Amino acid sequence: MPSFMTNLTPIMKMGLLVLGVLIVASVAVAALRRAKPNKNFSELTARVQAWWLMAAVFFAAIVVSNRVSLVFFTLISFWAMKEYVTLLKTRPADHHALVLTFLAVPVQYLWIGLNPPWYGMFIIFIPVFMLLSLPVRMVISKETKGFVESASQIQWGLMIFVFGLSHIAYLLTFPAFENSSANGRTLVLFLVFVVEMSDVLQYIWGKTTGRHKIIPTVSPNKTWEGFVGGITSAILVSLGIRFLTPFTIGETVIVSLLITVAGFFGGAVMSAVKRDFGVKDFGSVIPGHGGMLDRVDSLCYAAPVFFHYVRYFHTT
């Protein structure tokens, strides 16, 4: 049997659930368009269409093989760094440091791809090795004006978009858990589904019931109603897919609270970054959503939190 068929049941269930959610979304948008024919729903339609594509690509990448998944996440981090670095005010003297920065992306995922994955290198490569060596390469380039600004901006990007995101890829390597049909792959599906649903639900609650702004200086559209309603309903949703995890009911509530709040923080931080840059979106590669970063910003924060919770409490 092909290797991806051994965990058929929970993943197939999840696949059908995601398909169901997408169908409901498309039907809802179609109904909205019929009910209010004069209103412009082109962005909403583009958003839902993009969700179909993203879900399909993500599912395929996760399920087909470990190597494909690793390459997929490497490309996501690569594209996110591309979007970030393009918005930075880089100096000509930073050229070589930036080459090394982008070379660091596949190297970080290489530690994960080793058999067995090399946790020690994974956890220090960017926070220690790249942190220390990038500024040294910049010293060799000799331009000291703007040194700290460049060094810190590049390292920050590596930490969030490469180190942070790569936690998802490492999670994929976790083997099956005791007394559970869960493994690394099902956990990744849980994480991504809960965090992305939380984003969508916060948006829906915000649009329908939002009144009191929550972080107006950073995100004028986010409200307390959206935040509380979205997080609460996301936690309820996560209870429905508990079969993907080795968690108890209470644990699922706690973990979902952790990752949805972390996801909210991630979105808030990225909004602050966009404000600093003076842009509305990080890019335009995903129609209706913006850039890659606009879609993975919550995951950059939620992934490390989730990974280390699972590693601390559910592995030996």
Added chain:
Amino acid sequence: MSSETPNRARVNSKSLTLQSVAQMVVFALIIRPFMALFIGLRVRGREHLVRSAPFVLVANHSSHLDTISLLSLFGLSRLRRIRPVAAADYFERNAFVSIFTKTLFNILPIARKNINAENNPLRKMREAIEAGDSLIIFPEGTRGSGEQMGNFRSGVAHLIEEVPDLTIIPAYLVNMGRSLPKGEFIPVPFFCEIRIGAPRVIKGSRKEITRTLENAVRELAEE
């Protein structure tokens, strides 16, 4: 007629030479994917390039990526009809570079020094246009820093004087000089952009033409 004519006639016809096949294969398998995935090239005004009459595409210059990215916008079968004008002393400096740039980029090498009747750049450019080819010219003459556009030289104005109804297409390239600056060999994958303006015919004195060209490209920079 110079002895160059028979060779040019062979290349200009629709026949598939080894060079044209090599160019098409490299663009299809290496350069276009590189532009899409590594550079993430964004293009505005691509529709202005759909034309069969010869044109001169004029753009700012800050990187070796400029020519490569502009060429990647054209259909593979058109590539042999598009000649980037390039300094012979640099791009023919040794056998390897010469064969490489002529095969992969189909450059039109022109002399920058010791100009005589035989290697006259203006004559070569005019003959290429008359043979039905289009040109890519960087009026700054050399790669700039990428931040400030340099003054345009008068070469294109001279060409327009000889070919008065010549179609000019202005273009502005963003971030190429950031990605692969002068003196560097490994590109950094910044997002780059090409903005193409509407084709036009330019009239006036040489100074006026040069200034109009500069403004046309600068306009695209400010969008």
